[in-house]
Amino acid sequence: MRTDLCDLLGIEHPIVGFSPSEHVVAAISRAGGLGVLGCVRFNDAAELDTVLTWLDHSTGGRPYGVDVVMPSSVPTEGLPDDLGKMIPPGHRDFVESTLLRLGVPPLDAASTRPGVLGWLHSVARSHVEVALNHPVRLIANALGPPPADVITQAHQRGLLVAALAGRADHARSHVASGVDLVVAQGYEAGGHTGEIAGMVLVPEVVDAVDVPVLAAGGIGSGRQIAAALALGARGVWMGSVWLGTTEYQSGPALREALLRASSSDTVRSRVYSGKPARLLRNRWTEAWSDREAPAPLPMPLQNLLVSQAHDRLMASGDPTVVPMPVGQIVGRMNEVRPVAEVLTDLVTEADETLVRLHKLL
Amino acid sequence: MRTDLCDLLGIEHPIVGFSPSEHVVAAISRAGGLGVLGCVRFNDAAELDTVLTWLDHSTGGRPYGVDVVMPSSVPTEGLPDDLGKMIPPGHRDFVESTLLRLGVPPLDAASTRPGVLGWLHSVARSHVEVALNHPVRLIANALGPPPADVITQAHQRGLLVAALAGRADHARSHVASGVDLVVAQGYEAGGHTGEIAGMVLVPEVVDAVDVPVLAAGGIGSGRQIAAALALGARGVWMGSVWLGTTEYQSGPALREALLRASSSDTVRSRVYSGKPARLLRNRWTEAWSDREAPAPLPMPLQNLLVSQAHDRLMASGDPTVVPMPVGQIVGRMNEVRPVAEVLTDLVTEADETLVRLHKLL
Structure with missing residues (x-):
């Protein structure tokens, strides 16, 4: 072809x-x-x-x-600190309390990095x-x-x-x-x-x-x-x-989540960046669909809000919370090659x- | 082929x-x-x-x-009258007030038929x-x-x-x-x-x-x-x-709505039957996405609730309210053949x- x-x-x-x-x-x-x-x-x-x-x-x-x-x-646009001031405290509280509820441990200081500024x-x-x-x-x-x-x-x-x-x-x-x-x-x-x-x-x-x-x-x-x-x-x-x-050198939690997911296990959500993006559906994305969850912020604030949370979720080793953009074809990803x-x-x-x-x- | x-x-x-x-x-x-x-x-x-x-x-x-x-x-299951009693009055009020707001006239007695029992x-x-x-x-x-x-x-x-x-x-x-x-x-x-x-x-x-x-x-x-x-x-x-x-002998309002719609002008909604169905997106479906709109009822109650409203909407001659199941391919339906x-x-x-x-x- x-x-x-x-x-x-x-x-x-x-x-x-x-x-x-x-x-x-x-x-x-x-x-x-x-x-x-x-x-x-x-x-x-x-x-x-x-x-x-x-x-x-x-x-x-x-x-x-x-x-x-x-x-x-x-x-x-702006420096991370200035942008950070634009994030409502209620949003930060929601992220923290959700991580606590999901049993996601904090990162040690060495692993903590600033938000992803590529946005x-x-x-x-x-x-x-x-x-x-x-x-x-x-x-x-x-x-x-x-x-x-x-x-x-x-x-x-x-x-x-x-x-x-x-x-x-x-x-x-x-x-x-x-x-x-x-x-x-x-x-x-x-x-x-x-x-x-x-x-x-x-x-x-x-x-x-x-x-x-x-x-x-x-x-x-x-x-x-x-x-x-x-x-x-x-x-x-x-x-x-x-x-x-x-x-693709992912950790075992992500790999397990990807191998396990069916084509029904994704969701199109504004959680990741503030714009609609399809992600693995899991306990983290579901938390944002709760009635009491705040609406995601516009780009680039949403990513700034969740980027450290995403590092924590990824580091947690828990396949039911990994934050990951992936399409519906994930249902056919059943072996690593x-x-x-x-x-x-x-x-x-x-x-x-x-x-x-x-x-x- | x-x-x-x-x-x-x-x-x-x-x-x-x-x-x-x-x-x-x-x-x-x-x-x-x-x-x-x-x-x-x-x-x-x-x-x-x-x-x-x-x-x-x-x-x-x-x-x-x-x-x-x-x-x-x-x-x-049951007779339409018994089923009708299972519809909350708030839902009926919402349908009536929405039709009024959308400027949809009532039907004359001769055109009024019972709900679609095929469900x-x-x-x-x-x-x-x-x-x-x-x-x-x-x-x-x-x-x-x-x-x-x-x-x-x-x-x-x-x-x-x-x-x-x-x-x-x-x-x-x-x-x-x-x-x-x-x-x-x-x-x-x-x-x-x-x-x-x-x-x-x-x-x-x-x-x-x-x-x-x-x-x-x-x-x-x-x-x-x-x-x-x-x-x-x-x-x-x-x-x-x-x-x-x-x-397909549709009225002019439906025909105009179908010819006019782009592939972005549909919505997957429970308005029609109580189960998710893709419909033309218009002022009627949008009304059901309002914050104050009630959640659609389960099948077959939702159809019983809206079937006369759908007859009224269809009879209104207004292309911006016709209730119609149609797929995203509607964007390519641009002439009648x-x-x-x-x-x-x-x-x-x-x-x-x-x-x-x-x-x-």
Whole structure:
């Protein structure tokens, strides 16, 4: 299976794989897909620089990309301390009392780190600055088109720019802003996601724009890749599936939670960042659906509110509370395998599906 | 495009089309699909008998099916008057004051009819009794497997039994109950629907059961049919799309609302029947999301509560209040065409898609 996306990105298979782990990203690119590194976790641009330098030497000369979280309209900005003052005390009390109720121990001082600042516009910009000094093939933005000057700079350096879209009208405006690729991300996807399911969204976006479209959301098998291509996508964007690979070095609690979850065990909620994102449904997300729970705060305050709580939840070793963005495909993630094996199976099954379909004619 | 579903049902194309309109059903069957008549609107079994007799002579000798709404566990039962007493007065007040606020005039006495009793178990059973005396090929149940004796009777007369499922475990239990076909209906579908999107649900159900699976939800084009077949479905079940055909004799308000709606203009709500169902999002459904709105009642009380209101809303001629189950594919329903033309286009585009996909190898 080959599409024009392969030529555009210089890859063997039309599979783009998003991961916060550079080990997963390198393995995807080495296996013939395009690995895309999620940058939101890097508070320190120098740390991202180090990781990208490692990636430059770890993909076997194959291309890779980066993913930043940059709202097209600049949200509340400021130093963490100033932002912290904007968080209502009632919200902090709710987080503390919920952690207590869930039996989540505090972190020791050494493990305590500041909130994830990657949600801040200024930090996302520093990610872009760093990425532009590496041989990155693609820069993707999870929240629509990056600002115009970022697109211009990327194009000047020969990079392609991708933006996620959950509606056809958004996709149209992304392309009008200069975006080269649209990722049509359906309701079933992990992380930030809209209301329209991929079966409806993908062909709508394909028909709405004149750039290649990648299908995202719910894709974890070759049959689903073939379905995405049937809908008119030139390739797929996959994120959740890599959380179940050997290269994704998660703790045992997260791994157990992912392996155990069915496709019914996710929820679309504003708990994580302030914008609707699909997460593992568990005792933590359920606590926020209680009648007495406060409404989540707007971005970036919600993340600032919960980021230390999320560190505590993750460190607790309790699979029933781990805070994790993941899509409905989590129900099919039932064993841990190396990235290369997953990718080979995806391609083989997709090819077999295309052959099977042709026989129906 | 042909699958083994065609042989099983004795049809030309693997397309099953659900409609409450016998005119649509007859046209689908004549065009080589399987038309399936929604029976819930028939309070009077004799009226259904008359319509099925008409269908027997109007499909050009092609097979057709019926769809009943029969919960597997028998819900609250009784005469409309007794059931009516179980509706809290606050709910009735909310409905009345909302209609007043939305500017919806009352019906004259001649247009006032009792609530739709098709939701009652006893009435659904009378539908089955009538159907068994006609040359029906398929009996489908919107709410899981029909009771065991209904399945036995259907099998004795050579009918196939289908059941809708929104989760793989439900599909498994449907098949254990003796169902011959499973309709895997995704989140994006109109009417009663679950949380899992078709892209994830269809392959899960296909892998979970050993009977043929139809994909439902969001399907309105040949590309989407090809995608459903890629996911492992043997055919598709389509409902919403026929609302936009010449044969569906809707009033101008409904037609305008359907043509105008985008894929973002639906909502999954318990307003219609007490169980989550996807409807056109409009001023009526929004009123039920207000903070002061009461929670919808369980089935069948909610339908009894709102059925006269729905008649009033439909008769109002106001496209911003029509109560209508429809899927996210409504965004692509932009012109009114005859059923036969829609069906020919579906088949042509699906065939073209299978050819296009094969070239990617």
